[in-house]
Amino acid sequence: LIAILTALYTRYYVERLLSTILPNVNIYVFLITMLFTVALVMRKGMVVLARMSEIFFSVILILFLFTVVISIPTIKPNNLFPISRLDIMPLVTSSIGVIGIWVYMLFPFFFGDIIKNKEHIATRALQTYGLAAILTSALLVVTIGIFGADLVKIIPIPYLATVKQISLFDVIERIESFIVSVWTLSDFVIISVFIYIVLSMIKHLFKLSDTRPLVSIYTFIILFLSLFLSQSVFELQDLSDMIIVYVNIIFGYGIPILIFAVGKIRKKV
Secondary structure, eight states, rough: OOHHHHHHHHHHHHHHHHTOOOOOOSSHHHHHHHHHHHHHHHHTTHHHHHHHHHHHHHHHHHHHHHHHHHGGGGGOOGGGGGOGGHHHHHHHHHHHHHHHGGGGGGGGGTTTOOOOOOHHHHHHHHHHHHHHHHHHHHHHHHHHHOOOOOTTTOOSHHHHHHTTOEETTTTTTOOOHHHHHHHHHHHHHHHHHHHHHHHHHHHHHHTTTOOOOHHHHHHHHHOOOOOOOSSSHHHHHHHHHIIIIHHHHHHIHHHHHHHHHHHHHHHHO
């Protein structure tokens, strides 16, 4: 599953660049550049990646909040209201995609052997989910407020389409190229984390002392898997919406809850 997720996000990264700022570049250029950089960092260890991620997170968060703030004047209240009890079920069903993505916040438990200060993990988890809820809500309000729910459903990358609408006093506009460039940082982090998780699982499963020699081999596997995963961003979107999100929920929430329940019944937990 994690290998497929890695290939999925690698292909999303490629399709985003091809459909926006660099449409005429060969797909192999993006794939090789990203995976080579990931492999290089993976050889340095998780500590280096974690420190880089802290810097990237600050940059991405500031940029996201900036785009949200300057997009507020273009929001159309009619696209957000009125809200009635009839919206409850559509709201529940539409939340499935968000829940399927939030499952990634459980993945740091794969790094349990190298995480320090575990006694504060519950507090950190609540803070993380709280921040994710605020940012997700802001993203939904901006995208739906600008385009409307019906249009958002058919746009491949709604947030990017929202960014294209940004114009501040006719001075700041057409900044999607910069947004996509910074967005690449988040792609780099999630691809690296997924690869590290798989290598960590292989290390514990086969009792290996070091998995760095496997980094290059595994990145090549991801390269070819991402090529055969789909033919376009529309197929990627369908794959995510119809299969991946539900598999994420099952493996991320369903199976751990089932294991916990069995452990409680057998008094092993």
